[in-house]
Amino acid sequence: KLKETASQILCAAPWTLLLPEFTAAEHLCGHKGQLKISWLLFVFFSSDIEISRAQSPKAVDVLAKEIGLLTDEVEIYGQTKAKVRLSLLERLKDQPDGKYVLVAGITPTPLGEGKSTVTIGLVQALTAHLNINSFACLRQPSQGPTFGVKGGAAGGGYAQVIPMEEFNLHLTGDIHAITAANNLLAAAIDARILHENTQSDKALYNRLVPVVNGVRGFSAIQLARLRRLGISKTDPGSLTEEEIHKFARLDIDPSTITWQRVVDTNDRFLRKITVGQANTEKGFVRQAQFDIAVASEIMAILALTTSLQDMKERLGKMVVANDKKGEPVTAEDLGVTGALAVLMKDAIKPTLMQTLEGTPVFVHAGPFANIAHGNSSVLADKIALKLVGEKGFVVTEAGFGADIGMEKFFNIKCRASGLIPSVVVLVATVRALKMHGGGPNVTAGAPLKKEYTEENLQLVADGCCNLQKQIQITQLFGVPVVVALNVFKTDSPAEIDLVCKIAKQSGAFDAVPCDHWSAGGRGAVKLAQAVEKAANQKNSFKYLYSLELPIVEKIRIIAQKVYGAQDIELSPAAQSQVDRYTRQGFGNLPICMAKTHLSLSHQPERKGVPTGFILPISDVRASIGAGFIYPLVGTMSTMPGLPTRPCFYDIDLDPITEQVKGLF
Secondary structure, three states, rough: HHHHOOOOOOOHOHHHHHHOOOOOOHHOOOOOOHHHHHHHHHHOOOOOOOHHHHHOOOHHHHHHHHHHOOOOEEEEEEEOOEEEOOOOHHOOOOOOEEEEEEEEEEEOOEEEHHHHHHHHHHHHHHHHHHOOOOOEEEOOOOOHHHHHOOOOOOOOEEEEEEEEHHHHOOOOOOOHHHHHHHHEEEEEHHHHHHHHHHHHHHHHHHHHHOOOOOOOOOOHHHHHHHHHOOOOOOOOHHOOHHHHHHHHOOOOOOOOOOOOEOOOOOOOHHHHEEEEHHHHOOOOOOOOEEHHHOHHHHHHHHHHHOOHHHHHHHHHHOEEEEOOOEEEOOOOOOOOOHHHHHHHOOOOOOOOEOOOOOOOEEEEOOOOOOOOOEEHHHHHHHHHHHHOOOOOOEEEEEOOHHHHHHHHHHHHHHHOOOOOOEEEEEEHHHHHHHHHOOOOOOOOOOOOHHHHHHOOHHHHHHHHHHHHHHHHHHHOOOOOEEEEEEEOOOOOHHHHHHHHHHHHHHHOOEEEOOHHHHHHHHHHHHHHHHHHHHOOOOOOOOOOOOOOOHHHHHHHHHHHHOOOOOOOEEEEEHHHHHHHHHHHOOOOOOEEEEEEOOOOOOOOOOOOOOOOOOEEEEEEEEOOOOOOEEEEEOOOOOOOOOOOHHHHHHHOOOOOOOOOOOOO
16 A cells, blocks of 8 residues: 555655755656555655755756856855855846745744745745746854754755755855854944043044054055045144043943844843953943844845945945944944944855756845845845846745734835835745634644644634734735645645635635645746736835834734734833934934744733734834844843753764765
8 A cells, every 4th residue: 555655655756856866756656565555655764964965966066057147247155055256246236127926924833934935945946847948045043043943944844945954054054154243333432432531632532543654644444434524635643632521432321232243043141231341341340231133233234235336335334333422423433334234245145056946046145024024125126036037936934924024125125125026925824824713823843732733624714814813914015816725734625725725715816725845847837827827916015114214103004903902002212213223324324123923912821813903013123234223122132042952952973974964
């Protein structure tokens, strides 16, 4: 019986794509019954990393040639990764863009609902099965979740980026570059305060503008500061005492410092620290904190920048504190902009990889969606749109639910890029819908309750309220939406049919069950066909709010129209920050809400579609270089913690083969 089942499954599977050592499926369905059974077991019991290793990726230089890159536009990192130079945009500037597809989702369980696998399965279906040029653009995973709860983010099963261990670990070092740049700026802030507190104007000025080889001169960044201060002199010896004082002293108010150090590890004990306790710091002690690296404003800048010059300007605009007169102090004032740009000069280039079926992927930037804007880079999207051509598709992903990642994609990323999306793919699972319908709590690492593994049409129907709400949120932006139901082996045909029926009745252009996890691109062909049709529909894209509105009103619009809140409530500290940013001229920026991803509300335990709640805004920060205002909802933390049993218990290295084990 097992051999018979194996033969049926193997003859229907896309083995010629997945297993290059076999030239046709018939090789598996002949007389070698033991081989058939072995591969059947491989399908059902292999981990993601084992599936990844069963495929030998193309050499990255071969992939680069296939997609139209020139030799001097590619910087090779090993055999499977390459950086792509931005000069490509100039060469292809007259090439029409392809279709632009965003993958978002319903409010997820803590396990995630498979947006990455849908993204990868969709491009595999488009290119490997429908012969349509396509590109996936994904975020680089943070080491925090990889070793914490969630695991890697390369997709899964037969819809993943390979090699998945290289995707999930270090990649080409972009996050490390961001960490170095971020912490250099943090060090510069505290060092400047110390030196100003311990030196006279004259001593400080002499050290800032020293005599080198008998010549004394301002650096380029110092001349720029003089111009901002209204001082037109270029000879250091000609400044008056008052001008020396204005130039040399930033007078940073330590209580207003908003720039934090970062590390790419979930470390709850760094959420509040004290710095400066050594005697050498002469009593300059202050409370501070660490954020996770992907929450750094420099990560957001990497994701939103459009060129090297634009990135350098954004880095200089970053506001790190206020001076004692209440005026903003920037990275440019600290003289560190050029150094930050040097640290980021390679990170700005997208990294080229591939899917299990050889479809190209750009991996670039990795801001979280709950504490940042949650989207991969504008540059990766722009390059990919040129490479696929007018009839091709670029599929990118927004973090967490449509209420978070998608809303920020439209209101922040599309404003920065000027790109207009063609269609939204909204990912749902029966599991998550049952949770929203009143099912038991879903906990990472714990077995699912029977409600999730047995048919329960009532729970599914009740939970579809969340799917309907997310469809409505998408419709606020005037973009067609296709629902992709990520099918699990425990989903019944009746449950699948019910979800698709309700989705279509609720305004989705189409709703399609997808089996890409188990069948690769072939399992997402119907989704690809639906997306292709939807992309040709009338598109009336619009932003949710005008930038000219006051900060508080923009926050209120998001809270009421997207989350379904009755109203918002700002803490005194939040209101004070809003007033300060408005006075400083930052009131016309878009809003990037920092909110839990586990509920439409600020309370993670409230599932479905909560109503009647007041959304509390505990604090408001400004990412001026990235270009948005950053309200914190409730008790949102920017540094995750490790659970009782982190993923690292299962991660190991074989010292003989040097293969990584336990990643998922």
